[in-house]
Amino acid sequence: MSPRNAPRNAPRIAPAQAPYPPAVARTLDQLKTPGDQPLSLFRTLARDARLFARFTGAGLLDPGHLNLREREIVIHRTCALNRCGYEWGVHATIFADAAGLDAEQLAATAAPGIAACWGPREALLIGFCDAVHASADLDDGLWARLAEAFSEEACIELMLLAGFYRTVSLLANGLRLEMEGFAAPPPWA
Known part of the structure; x- marks a missing residue:
């Protein structure tokens, strides 16, 4: 074949x-x-x-301008928006506990809108992911909220992180990678 x-x-x-x-x-x-x-x-x-x-x-899993929880929220949401179960499941298994993401929050990374389980800073990250996924851009209002909550370097890192995991999603989905045996199934599976 x-x-x-x-x-x-x-x-x-x-x-x-x-x-x-x-x-x-x-x-x-x-x-x-x-x-x-x-x-x-x-x-x-x-x-x-x-x-x-x-x-x-090009990986961004090292300590940077975001804490582990912030980084993982962006990775999970980006992978969920791209329906990349492969990478979502790997990160859910390896990093979610250390990042303090519970089952409700993990499921919320794949749910439409901003769930009530998120605090204001986390909700901002979800909104950021949704915006860059939809338009590969940030409107001035969202940028102002990000700039108030995060350093300039962290704002750059957020964009790099979302873009990198969009690329990872394309690779995993486009190559039709099989789920890793240890990985958690995504909520949409």
Whole structure:
């Protein structure tokens, strides 16, 4: 069967298998997750060492201008808006507890509108995600609210984070990556 005629749930490109090139192997060793192997997203990108290096070098999971909870709200909402169950489930499993996101809040990242479970700053993040998803832009009113709540550097990081996880969503959805065995199912599944 050609890739064009592959079933919707079959990966379009098979992940690379060990042994990996040395630079790829070193990076994969640093990206440990609960599964037996590195994430299939990482292993698929590892088919090309250049693309893999560019992708893994652009990550925003390090301590930055946002706290873990803020970062994860933006990642979950962005992935939910793009119906990327693969990445939503990985983050729900690996980061939600540490970020203090309970089951209601996780479900709210995928629900339309701004749920009552969010505080004002969190609701602002949800509104930010919805706006950039809808128009790849921020109106002046939203920008003013963000600038009042977050530093300029944090505002830049928010835009980078939403854009990066839109790219991750495109990769995971477009490549038809199978859910990781350890990952939580998304609320819309």
